[in-house]
Amino acid sequence: MTDLSDVDPWDRVADGYETSARPVFAEFADAALHLANVQPGQTVADIACGPGTLTILLAERGARVSALDFSPRMLWILERNVARDQLEGVSVHHGDGQVLPFEDDQFDAAFSLFGLMFFPDRTKGYAEMLRTLRPSGTGCVSSWARLSLCPLFEVMAHTIARLDPSRGPPAYDISSLENPDVLLSEMRAAGFADVAVHPVERSFAFPSASELWHGLTEGSAPVSVMRSRLSADAWAALSDDAVRFIDAKAGPFPNRLAATAWIATGRKPIAKRRAVSSKTKPISSSER
Secondary structure, eight states: OOOTTSHHHHHHHHHHIIIIIHHHHHHHHHHHHHHHTOOTTOEEEEETOTTTHHHHHHHHTTOEEEEEESOHHHHHHHHHHHHHHTOOSEEEEEOBTTBOOSOTTOEEEEEEESSGGGOSOHHHHHHHHHHHEEEEEEEEEEEEOOGGGOHHHHHHHHHHHHHOGGGOSOOOOTTSTTSHHHHHHHHHHHTOEEEEEEEEEEEEEESOHHHHHHHHHHHOHHHHHHHHTSOHHHHHHHHHHHHHHHHHHHOSSSEEEEEEEEEEEEEOOOOOOOOOOTTOOOOOGGGO
């Protein structure tokens, strides 16, 4: 089974992820940007930024962005795109979202879209995000909803399980961020105030089962790793089986398939100053 908290699957899939998965993720990144109400000139952290889907949207809107990921290949793609589009105000950092290389109280907003959900220690991820936010700054974390609310990812999960039985059948993990109550409670426990979880649904058109499989092949870390372990003939046979399975499960094509994300927003509280009573007198050295 592929460990998605490890860097190798993401390096391996980075180029395909940029072309196949980015159009899907961009829809949710745009929704998160509006929910967090980021303004031009604000400083923003994009944690587990991948190839920079959100970073580029932020930079285009005039924000100053510090983008961080643990995948060197993802960051190379981001830097290439920033240079290509001549975007200003973007700094790129290689690092761990659980140990951010940023100062306290540095950002007006901080995002981790579909990244923190994979952290080995989510508590550290929330804590680091909160630490680096300025008082009253906005934190934003997203996760995919359970598969019953995501037909697009449901067909993908069942296809992967069919091709790689070691993964087991897909199942709802009530302790994960698929559960919006967990996302809500974890952000509150980390110290965020005014936490709200917003359901965001988008649908995507696929002309054929083979087009859907191609996108999955190019943009899915588990599938990319699976492909690397097979010969060309074995992969071709597996792909034929996958297309037939997708056609039967999600057809007829052309078809639209939806996905739902939970996007949570919260605010870093402003520290309350302790009032000094006028009735309190200093303690003299003789009274100590």
